[in-house]
Amino acid sequence: MSILDVRGLEAGYGEGPVIKGISFALGRGEFISVLGPNGSGKSTLLKAILRLIPRIEGSVAVEGREASRLGPRLMARSIAYVPQFPDASFAFTVEEVVLMGRYAHLGRFGRVSAVESRFLDEIMDLARIGHLRAKPLGRLSGGERQRVHIARALAQDAPLLLLDEPSTHLDVAYQLEVYRILRLLRREKGTAILCAEHNINLAVLFSDRLLFLKEGRLAAQGPPRRLVTRKLIRDVFGAEVDVRRNARTSLPEVSLIPPDEDAPCK
Amino acid sequence: MTARKRRTILLAGLIVLGLVGFLTSLLIGPVPTGLSDLWRLVSKGDRDLAVIVVDLRLSRALLAFFVGAGLALAGAILQGFFQNPLADPFVLGVSSGSSFGAVLAIQLGLGVSFAAFSAQSLFAFVSGLLVVSFIYLLSRRRGVLKVETLLLTGIALGALASALTSFLLFLRTDSFEQAVFWLLGSFALAEWNQVGVVAPYVLASLLVAQWLARDMNLLSLGDETARSLGCPVDRVRGGFLVLATILAASAVSVSGIIGFVGLIVPHWVRIWIGPDHRHLFPFSALTGGVCLIFCDLASRSLLPATELPIGIITAAAGAPFFVYLLHRRS
Numbered sequence: 001m002s003i004l005d006v007r008g009l010e011a012g013y014g015e016g017p018v019i020k021g022i023s024f025a026l027g028r029g030e031f032i033s034v035l036g037p038n039g040s041g042k043s044t045l046l047k048a049i050l051r052l053i054p055r056i057e058g059s060v061a062v063e064g065r066e067a068s069r070l071g072p073r074l075m076a077r078s079i080a081y082v083p084q085f086p087d088a089s090f091a092f093t094v095e096e097v098v099l100m101g102r103y104a105h106l107g108r109f110g111r112v113s114a115v116e117s118r119f120l121d122e123i124m125d126l127a128r129i130g131h132l133r134a135k136p137l138g139r140l141s142g143g144e145r146q147r148v149h150i151a152r153a154l155a156q157d158a159p160l161l162l163l164d165e166p167s168t169h170l171d172v173a174y175q176l177e178v179y180r181i182l183r184l185l186r187r188e189k190g191t192a193i194l195c196a197e198h199n200i201n202l203a204v205l206f207s208d209r210l211l212f213l214k215e216g217r218l219a220a221q222g223p224p225r226r227l228v229t230r231k232l233i234r235d236v237f238g239a240e241v242d243v244r245r246n247a248r249t250s251l252p253e254v255s256l257i258p259p260d261e262d263a264p265c266k
Numbered sequence: 267m268t269a270r271k272r273r274t275i276l277l278a279g280l281i282v283l284g285l286v287g288f289l290t291s292l293l294i295g296p297v298p299t300g301l302s303d304l305w306r307l308v309s310k311g312d313r314d315l316a317v318i319v320v321d322l323r324l325s326r327a328l329l330a331f332f333v334g335a336g337l338a339l340a341g342a343i344l345q346g347f348f349q350n351p352l353a354d355p356f357v358l359g360v361s362s363g364s365s366f367g368a369v370l371a372i373q374l375g376l377g378v379s380f381a382a383f384s385a386q387s388l389f390a391f392v393s394g395l396l397v398v399s400f401i402y403l404l405s406r407r408r409g410v411l412k413v414e415t416l417l418l419t420g421i422a423l424g425a426l427a428s429a430l431t432s433f434l435l436f437l438r439t440d441s442f443e444q445a446v447f448w449l450l451g452s453f454a455l456a457e458w459n460q461v462g463v464v465a466p467y468v469l470a471s472l473l474v475a476q477w478l479a480r481d482m483n484l485l486s487l488g489d490e491t492a493r494s495l496g497c498p499v500d501r502v503r504g505g506f507l508v509l510a511t512i513l514a515a516s517a518v519s520v521s522g523i524i525g526f527v528g529l530i531v532p533h534w535v536r537i538w539i540g541p542d543h544r545h546l547f548p549f550s551a552l553t554g555g556v557c558l559i560f561c562d563l564a565s566r567s568l569l570p571a572t573e574l575p576i577g578i579i580t581a582a583a584g585a586p587f588f589v590y591l592l593h594r595r596s
Contacts, residue, residue, distance in 0.1 A: 050490075050493075050494050072496045072497065072498050073496035075494075075496065077496070079494070081490075081494035083490060083491055086487070086491065087487065087488055088486055088487050089349035089350075090349070090351075090486050091536075091541055092483070092486065092541050096483075096540075096542060097487070100483060100484055103480060103484060103495045103497060104495060104496035106480075108477060108480050108481070109480075152487075
């Protein structure tokens with residue numbers, strides 16, 4: 001059984017749909033990246049799955065259950081989410097923020113058991129933030145903060161994790177660090193991951209399958225090895241690039257070519 | 267210092283200060299009273315002394331405590347609600363809105379009460395809720411509301427409500443005392459049934475706020491993240507909006523507008539014990555109560571033979587702090 005089954009999904013914010021006719025399935029422990037130009041509906045797709053936006057049509061099934069019938073807490077036990085610009089007002093500490101991820105399990109008054117406490121320690125180690133636990137979030141660097149929000153999502157202990165461009169605003173070392181955590185998570189806990197990403201090479205390197213969105217529709221999907229071609233990038237992004245095989249991984253790799261100065265503006 | 271230790275220190279300090287404040291409140295007044303008189307009252311019973319100490323002074327001290335607790339709790343709720351440490355019922359215009367409602371009910375001569383609610387407190391609640399809902403709707407439409415917009419909208423609405431209140435009071439013959447009471451706040455008219463009006467609301471609101479405190483913590487991550495974590499965001503927000511308004515309106519209907527308590531107290535408590543609302547709510551209430559007992563003491567004893575409206579004391583102490591906070595942020 002697939003963990004996530006999306007059929008004919010259409011969603012928007014009131015002025016016409018932003019995404020239309022999206023169908024795909026995500027298997028247990030599978031890693032899918034969603035790629036596409038800015039405004040193609042990557043974030044909207046994630047939010048529609050989470051039912052965070054007002055107008056949603058079509059069906060989203062999570063572990064075989066229709067998402068619209070799940071209450072907020074059941075939903076939170078099935079799907080965890082790291083938004084694109086995670087934020088926290090007030091000076092909550094790293095540990096407090098990670099603990100907020102347990103709300104769906106603890107409820108309003110539940111206390112953290114010894115087992116759960118060990119689980120939270122394990123997660124903070126996995127995200128390499130154990131040494132920061134007493135620090136307020138505001139004192140951390142962007143990369144550290146991103147890892148705290150990933151740990152907060154992991155604390156939900158959900159079989160499915162959605163991330164919205166987790167590598168944005170991070171330098172190359174932190175980008176790899178975030179993806180290292182995701183791969184580890186998948187290997188150790190069998191978590192399925194759906195990740196909106198703008199960096200094609202990162203997505204190719206870590207994903208089982210890619211979804212390409214263009215103007216709110218699914219333009220292409222499949223395993224990265226065969227899917228990513230020069231023509232596809234031109235069709236979806238309208239950009240001229242070179243696609244070569246990486247010598248080490250033999251995976252396709254997008255490399256930029258200098259634009260033609262004399263070409264007329266599009 | 268661990269968070270737990272800081273909370274223990276604060277609790278101990280508040281208990282000591284609270285007891286000192288209550289005791290001093292019982293001893294200070296136009297009729298000189300000493301500890302020996304108090305002892306005589308407790309051991310033998312003295313009717314004249316009982317009227318002064320229990321009916322006048324104790325009721326007043328308790329009223330000051332509960333109003334302070336209610337305003338500080340309302341401030342803590344509004345600050346969490348708008349994710350902004352500069353929010354409070356006075357700055358956002360909720361207190362002025364409630365004050366207008368109460369004065370309007372009096373002016374219309376509505377003596378009737380529905381169930382346990384007097385027309386006066388009902389009007390205070392509705393007009394306070396209108397103000398805070400308006401601000402919230404503005405903030406929803408624009409996504410995250412900027413601090414300046416939030417504060418300026420609140421101040422403008424507060425000024426409008428105050429102008430309408432002043433207009434109604436101007437029409438009356440006894441306008442001076444009434445104006446002082448409604449616009450500057452006072453405990454001079456304190457009596458037991460006012461304690462009975464405000465105390466149940468404060469205690470019940472504290473219980474409900476405690477029940478929703480973890481949800482308020484989640485809201486600090488933003489509404490979408492909070493929802494994805496399992497928090498029923500819309501219902502929680504609705505609940506907090508009603509709670510903050512009940513607190514502000516019940517405080518206003520017994521003591522007029524007392525500003526800045528709701529701003530400074532939760533802010534200071536957050537600095538001391540951290541932002542977790544499960545602790546911030548009860549500690550803000552307790553601190554606000556103790557704080558207002560002392561403000562009331564000051565209002566009774568700063569001038570000989572007369573007393574100052576307490577709103578003057580809280581504004582004199584609070585407004586400079588508010589300006590400091592505004593500048594520290596930018």
